[in-house]
Amino acid sequence: MTARQKDEKIRCDACPVMCYIAEGKSGACDRYANDDGKIVRLDPLTILDRRLAAGDQVKPFLGAGWDGGFDQSDQMFVTAVGAGTTYPDYKPAPFIISREIDGVDFVTVVTEAIFSYCGVKVKIDTDRHLGKEGGIVRCNGEAVGLMITSEYGSQMLSLGGVDHLTGGSKQEGRTTCDTLMRLCNREAVELAIDDGATITVQAGEAPIVNGVAEKRMRVGCGSATIGMFASQWKGLVDEVVVVDDHITGVVSEHQAGKVIDWPKTGIKIKGRRSTPGRYFQVAEPGLGWGGTDIQDPLTILGDWNAGKGAKPGLTLLMVSTTGEQFGYYILDDGLVPQPSRLPEALQATVDLITENCEPALCTVLFMGGAGGSLRAGATRNPVKLTRSVQKKHTAVSCGGVPAYVWPGGGITIMVDVLNLPENAFGYVPTPALVAPLEFTVRREDYHGLGGHDAAIRTIGDAITDGSEYGADARILGPGARTVLTPDDKEV
Numbered sequence: 152m153t154a155r156q157k158d159e160k161i162r163c164d165a166c167p168v169m170c171y172i173a174e175g176k177s178g179a180c181d182r183y184a185n186d187d188g189k190i191v192r193l194d195p196l197t198i199l200d201r202r203l204a205a206g207d208q209v210k211p212f213l214g215a216g217w218d219g220g221f222d223q224s225d226q227m228f229v230t231a232v233g234a235g236t237t238y239p240d241y242k243p244a245p246f247i248i249s250r251e252i253d254g255v256d257f258v259t260v261v262t263e264a265i266f267s268y269c270g271v272k273v274k275i276d277t278d279r280h281l282g283k284e285g286g287i288v289r290c291n292g293e294a295v296g297l298m299i300t301s302e303y304g305s306q307m308l309s310l311g312g313v314d315h316l317t318g319g320s321k322q323e324g325r326t327t328c329d330t331l332m333r334l335c336n337r338e339a340v341e342l343a344i345d346d347g348a349t350i351t352v353q354a355g356e357a358p359i360v361n362g363v364a365e366k367r368m369r370v371g372c373g374s375a376t377i378g379m380f381a382s383q384w385k386g387l388v389d390e391v392v393v394v395d396d397h398i399t400g401v402v403s404e405h406q407a408g409k410v411i412d413w414p415k416t417g418i419k420i421k422g423r424r425s426t427p428g429r430y431f432q433v434a435e436p437g438l439g440w441g442g443t444d445i446q447d448p449l450t451i452l453g454d455w456n457a458g459k460g461a462k463p464g465l466t467l468l469m470v471s472t473t474g475e476q477f478g479y480y481i482l483d484d485g486l487v488p489q490p491s492r493l494p495e496a497l498q499a500t501v502d503l504i505t506e507n508c509e510p511a512l513c514t515v516l517f518m519g520g521a522g523g524s525l526r527a528g529a530t531r532n533p534v535k536l537t538r539s540v541q542k543k544h545t546a547v548s549c550g551g552v553p554a555y556v557w558p559g560g561g562i563t564i565m566v567d568v569l570n571l572p573e574n575a576f577g578y579v580p581t582p583a584l585v586a587p588l589e590f591t592v593r594r595e596d597y598h599g600l601g602g603h604d605a606a607i608r609t610i611g612d613a614i615t616d617g618s619e620y621g622a623d624a625r626i627l628g629p630g631a632r633t634v635l636t637p638d639d640k641e642v
Contacts, residue, residue, distance in 0.1 A: 163190050165236050166265055166579040179580045191621035196246070196613075197232035197550070197572055197587075229610060230551040231261045231587030232575045235618050237528030238265060243603035244528035245618040248610055249594060256594040258607060260529040264588040265579055269519030270296070270311025271334050272565070275350065275358045276368035276511040278472055280396065280436035280444075281306050282347025289343045293326035294319070298344060301397075304368045308342075308352075310334070316582055328582035334515050335568045335576040335584070348438070354515040355569050361438065365511035369472035370504055373400035373441065374429045376472055379507070380500060381407040387496050388479075389465045390416040394433070394451065395472050396442035403460075404428035417461030419453030441471045448478055455486040462486075468497055474504035514567065517549065517576070519586060521562040529590050532601035536590065537562055544596055550575045550587040564588075 160171040163183050170178035172185040183190050235245040246261035275281065282288075286298040288308055296310030315327040333340050339353035351359035358365050370376055373395030381402050384391050391402040402408045403416045405428025422433035433451045437444025445451065448469040455461035463484045470477040479497065480488035493501070526533035539545040540562050547554045547564055550571035554564040568575075577585040598604055608616070 159188075161185055161188060161190065164239065165190065166238050166583075166585075167581055168579055180578055180585070182577045182579075182585070186621075189621075190619075192233055192235050192618075194233035194574070194577075196234050196617070197230045197575075228551050229259060229261050229589075229613060230548075230572065230575075231263050231589055232550050232572050234261050234263050234587070236265060236585070237262045237525065242528060243606040246613050247529075247603060247606045247608065248613055249607045250610055258592055258594045258597040258602065260590040260592075260602075262525065262528050262588055263577070263585050264519070264521060264525045265523075265581075265583050265585055266519040266521075267316055267581065267583045268313045268522075269331070269517070269584050269586070270309060270315075271331055271568075272516045272518055273308040273310060273334070273352055274302070274514040274516075275306045275308065275352065276304060276509070276513070277306060277358055277360060277365045278304070278369045278396070278442040279348065279360045279365065279438045280442050281350060281360065282344030286347055287345040289345070290326055290330045290340060293323045295323075295327045295330045295342070298347070304371070311584075324582045325580070328578050328580075328584060331584050332576050332578050335517050335586070336574050337515075337568060352513045352515070354513055356513055357511045358513050367473040367475065367505065367508035368511050369395075369441075370474075370507040371472065372398040373472060374398045374405065376400060376470075376504065377402050377405045377428065378407045380503065381405065381413070382411055383500050383503065384468070384497075385411055385413065387494070387500070388468045389414070390418055391468045391470070392418070392420070392448070392451075393470055393472060394441040394443060394445070394448050394476075396434070396436050397431070398425065399430040399433045399441070399451070401428045401430070415460035416465060417456035417459035418467075419456060421451050421453055440476045441473075448476070449480070449488055452488070455482065457486060466491075468493075468501075470501055470504065472504075473508050474501045477501050515569075516565050517568055517586060518563070518565045519584070521547075521564060521588060525588060526562070528603075530597075530600045530602045535600040539592065539596065539600055540590070545590050545592040545600075548589045548591065551589070 160173045163170045163172055163178050165183050168179055172178045174185050177184040182193055184193055229246055229248050237244050244260045244262040248259045250257055282298045284298055284300060287294050288296040295315055296308055299307045299309045311327055311331045316324050330340055337354045339351055341351050343349045348360050373393035376393040377400035393400040399422060401418060401420060403413050420430050422430035425431050434443035434445045436442060439445045440448055463482055465482040467480040467488055479491050479493040481491045483489050526536045530536045540547055540556060547556055549566040552566050552570040554566045557563040575587050579585060
């Protein structure tokens with residue numbers, strides 16, 4: 152009996168891993184496969200057609216049914232999703248596309264970029280306390296980032312970065328890379344913050360904090376809420392306290408109350424007084440009222456002062472910054488607040504706070520520094536591309552979405568992942584994230600950058616010939632998710 156012959160493997164050079172891939176199998180990144188002895192990209196090249204926004208139908212551009220022409224080609228944009236990479240650095244980008252827009256010849260350099268220097272910034276709309284600034288964020292027990300500064304009505308996470316991807320253990324790098332890719336591809340990821348909450352984050356969805364889905368983003372801090380609604384409480388209640396972890400507001404002391412001649416009530420707030428009617432540190436941060444750790448709002452009150460306006464029968468509304476928690480109280484003969492039923496007129500003001508809150512959402516922004524093979528794939532003199540981007544002569548997009556380019560040196564970009572086509576991000580097990588990237592510049596300027604002029608093709612040529620990694624393509628527009636293959640089969 153002869154020994155079974157091993158399947159012949161071929162080497163993939165699309166990334167630094169340099170996998171040997173057997174026939175019919177994919178590489179370690181699951182992005183490239185061996186198809187009959189040829190390395191092919193598993194996800195097709197993505198073409199955005201802005202005409203679809205007007206209700207036009209998807210057209211199969213590949214195969215015998217295509218006549219070789221385009222109508223309104225300025226509406227076509229070849230993205231880097233599924234394009235392949237420029238690795239190793241000396242290679243021109245997989246697609247360098249020429250097209251005319253309003254009589255001007257433009258070139259778009261299209262490549263999937265391998266990012267070791269990258270991460271995500273996550274904005275979580277919630278008043279709940281998630282963790283202390285600087286607290287370590289973990290996924291499956293591995294450190295993947297940290298809490299950063301709170302913003303107005305939101306808490307921020309910074310995840311990823313080269314130190315987590317390559318500076319720690321192998322498992323930390325792998326977990327970080329997987330976390331970033333899933334978040335960028337709009338998947339739900341559970342994160343745990345040291346000495347803080349466990350949260351489920353998904354781009355465009357409400358955060359889930361310790362198993363409870365958030366509903367609302369606060370209308371403002373306690374002071375701002377007083378400022379917005381003081382006039383609507385006048386005449387309906389004697390005192391209003393808006394409980395907030397950051398700035399708790401008291402209407403009788405607040406400038407908004409003073410302007411409308413709100414009487415003194417003799418109320419006493421436990422906390423650090425900032426300015427009239429504004430208090431810091433009324434309680435510890437937590438998951439209770441207004442992002443504090445309290446469940447009973449009366450615990451932030453001291454003794455009422457009869458000499459400054461307190462009297463039996465005085466009414467008090469206490470409410471959180473989202474209107475989700477509220478209580479109505481009446482002072483008894485001992486000047487102790489007693490719970491009472493909220494009058495219907497006051498219920499309308501609480502509802503107004505809630506109405507002015509926005510839905511609680513998670514926002515995921517991909518952020519990466521483009522260097523190395525990215526620039527070399529566009530030009531033989533990479534610094535010229537950097538300077539052109541900085542001067543805004545070259546536009547940068549990510550999956551067809553205009554990217555924010557940070558000022559200063561290098562090409563540091565940021566983009567909202569919700570705006571990209573689905574599953575636009577991948578990885579290589581170095582580990583690093585793979586993201587689509589496009590540079591668009593006037594053709595004459597591209598030549599001046601030292602661009603790869605010989606590699607320039609039309610959109611038609613790019614679609615029919617593909618790249619070294621295959622010729623499959625898909626066209627996307629609002630409401631359309633169609634993959635088209637050379638034999639005109641929809642997948």
